Amino acid sequence: MAKKDMAFDLQADMVIGVPDSSTSAAIGYAKASGLPFELGLIKNRYVGRTFIQPSQKQRERGVKMKLSVIRTIVAGKRIVLIDDSIVRGTTSRRIVQMLKEAGALAVHVRIASPAITHPCFYGVDTSSFEELISVRMNEQKLCEFLKADSLAFMEISDLITAYQSSHLCTACFNGCYLTSLYSYGNIINSFCANKNL
Numbered sequence: 548m549a550k551k552d553m554a555f556d557l558q559a560d561m562v563i564g565v566p567d568s569s570t571s572a573a574i575g576y577a578k579a580s581g582l583p584f585e586l587g588l589i590k591n592r593y594v595g596r597t598f599i600q601p602s603q604k605q606r607e608r609g610v611k612m613k614l615s616v617i618r619t620i621v622a623g624k625r626i627v628l629i630d631d632s633i634v635r636g637t638t639s640r641r642i643v644q645m646l647k648e649a650g651a652l653a654v655h656v657r658i659a660s661p662a663i664t665h666p667c668f669y670g671v672d673t674s675s676f677e678e679l680i681s682v683r684m685n686e687q688k689l690c691e692f693l694k695a696d697s698l699a700f701m702e703i704s705d706l707i708t709a710y711q712s713s714h715l716c717t718a719c720f721n722g723c724y725l726t727s728l729y730s731y732g733n734i735i736n737s738f739c740a741n742k743n744l
Contacts, residue, residue, distance in 0.1 A: 548657050548701055549579035552627070557697075559655060560624040563587035565614075565631070565642060572659035573629035580627070587621045588614050588642070614642060622650030632660045633689070636680035640693045653696040661720040662686070662700045668724070669716070 562582050564573025567590060577584035591613050626646060633639050643654045662681035676682045680689060690698035703720055707713055718724040 548659070548699060548705070549576045552655075552657070552699070553580055557627070557655060558625055559627045559653070561585045561587070561620075562627045562629060563621070564629045565638070566590040568631040569629045569659060572631065576627065576629055576657065576659075582627065585620050587617055587626065587646070589617060590614055614645065616645045616649040618649040621646055624651055625653040625655070626651050627655045627657055628695075629657050629659055631658070632663060633658055633680060634663055635678055636689065636692060639695075643693050643695050647694070655697045656690070656693060656695040656699075658698075658700045660701055661703045661706060661717075663719045665719050665722040667719045669718075671719070 559580075559582055562573050562577040562580065562584050563586070564570045564584075566586075566588055574584050576582075628642065628646065630639055630642075639656060643656065646654050663679050664681050666675055666679070680692070684692060686698055686700070701709075703717055706717075706720075707715060716725055
């Protein structure tokens with residue numbers, strides 16, 4: 548992603564990651580781009596993953612409790628914000644808002660995974676298409692929803708290349724499930740037909 552952004556001359560001053568799940572991806576992006584990596588966000592260690600909270604209100608409250616912006620680092624800066632994924636969009640939208648309220652001049656969101664467009668039936672709490680914001684919005688609409696200055700996801704092919712393995716589960720990105728999902732087969736097939744997938 549960094550190489551693609553530099554080819555298009557993305558104007559930014561620093562890279563920050565959403566702690567802790569995106570720190571390694573942010574460091575990698577910073578090294579590849581030549582931009583400095585900074586700790587612009589601090590995580591409250593006593594708040595868990597917000598996307599798995601049972602209600603939208605609880606997820607929004609969780610984001611406010613989970614992260615704090617270091618204003619002296621981000622104020623007046625153009626930021627590349629690295630996150631590991633976007634599920635419902637709650638966390639990403641709130642982080643962009645917090646960074647801009649702290650004085651960031653621009654926030655370019657980069658997601659270190661492809662867009663999640665299919666539910667996961669292997670233990671992650673995303674069991675329906677309706678929960679996934681990338682099902683309802685294309686990249687441009689999602690960028691507008693997040694109020695980011697730009698948005699880009701990693702391509703599946705780039706993800707496979709980065710991990711140097713073709714044995715990754717990509718079901719939530721492309722609907723190619725590793726096992727037969729008989730109880731969900733009709734739902735998935737109907738959805739894919741309606742979306743021309």
